[in-house]
Amino acid sequence: MIASVNSAVPLPAGGFQRHQLEESEELLDSEGALFEGANADEQDLSIIEPDEPAESVDIFQEVLDGNDGESNTEVLQLEDFVIQMESSVPPMQVDTTFVHAIEQYLSSQEDSPSLHETRVIIDIHGRKQLIDAEDLSRLQGPTRWLNNFCINGVATAIMKSLLSEEDIARSALLDTLDLHRVQYGSDEAILWHHLAPTEYWSKPLWLIPVHRRSQQHWVLAVVSVEEKLVFFYDSFAEVEGWEADFKDIATLLSHMFALAAAHGHKINTKAATVPWSAHPLFHQNVPQQSNSHDCGVWVLCMLTAILRGYSTVNIAEADIPYIRKLFTRLIYTFPRYVRKKRGDQR
C-alpha cells in the first residue's frame, strides 16, 4: 500500500492563476447592490487585474526554482498513505512540571502587559507569528474560544522560550493552516514555502494541530516519522471524527514526503511493508474537557508536553484559567510588533 502511486500532481508552471475580468465585473455588481443601495456610486470600489504576475508570485516560485531546475515539467509522485487506527494507548510519560517551567521562565523575564499592542514571535527559522489584542483577549478570557493566531503564537512562543536545543532538534511544529492548505488544494509551491522552514525532513516528530471546521474543534496529531506512527489527541477523548482527519493527514504526509524527496532530502522510515498506524494519546471515555470552550488550551498544553519530550499532562479542567493567564504572560514577554514604514507618524 505504501509503494502504490495513487495520484500525480503537476508542479505549478507559471505561478498563480489570475482571475477573469468578467468575474470582477460580476463581483462589482453584487457589491454595489449589497452595500450602496440606491445612492450608489459604482466607482467606489473596483478590482484591478494586473497583466503581469505580482511580486509575491515570484517569491514562491523562487523556492522551487532555486532547488530544482526542472520544476516546470516534473511531476511529484505522491505515495498512497493509509493510516490504520488502533485503540491501544502507548505508554504515557506525564509532564508534571510544564506549569512550573513556564512560571520559572516568567519569573526570569520582564513582561509588559498592554492590551493594545500586537506582539511578534519569531521562531528559530525566522517565521513570524503575530498575536494582536483581540487574539490575546481570547487567550486570556476564561470562556473564550481560541483562534489559530493563539494556537500558532503560543506554540511558537513555547518552542522559543522553554525548550532545550535537544528538544528543538526533535520536533517540527506545523502551522494550523498547513493542513488547511492541503484540504483546499493549495499548490505544491505554496505548501513547500510554508513547510520548508521547519526542516521537517530532519526531525523525528511532526506536530500537526488540527482544526475541525465542521465542529469548530481543536485537536492534535503527532507523527513519529521513522516509526510510522501517528498519535492523536482530543480533549473530549473521542475516537469519532478521526477517520476524516487521517485522510487529510495522510494527504499532507504524502505531500511532505514527496516535496522533501523533490528537494533532495531523504526521510528514513520503517520498511514499506510496515503499515502506518494511529494511536490515541488519551484513554477512551475519560475526557479532560467537559466545558465548551477550552479545547484549544488543552491542545496547547499537550503541544507543550510533547515539545518537552512527554506525551501527556496531569492538569485538571479547573487549572485551565490559570494556564490561560500563564500563556498570555508568556506572549507579553515577546516584543511589540513595530510597523515597518512611517513608524514615527500617527
Place this chain on the structure above:
Amino acid sequence: MSQEPEDVKPKINLKVVYDGEEVQIKVKPNTKFAKIFAAAEQRFGKESGTFKFVYEGKRIGKEDTPGDLDIEDGDQIDCFLEQLGGWQ
C-alpha cells in the same frame, strides 16, 4: 471620521494579499473596510467573516476606512484565515 465624500480626493490602489495570491482593489479613501473585506473574501473564495485583515501588523476594523488608517496608494493589506475552535 467626519469625512465628507470629497470627489476631489484621488482613489487609491490597495494590494490585498492572501497566501501568495494578490488582488488590487481600487477604492476611495473614505470607503469603509466592510465593503473591501466582502470583496476580498468573495474574490479569494472564502466565506464572509473568515478573514482577519491586517495593515502593518494591526487588525483592521470593519468601520475603518483607508483614510482613517493613513493608508496610501499601493499599500499592502494582508489577509489571514481565522480558524476558531472551542467545541460546539
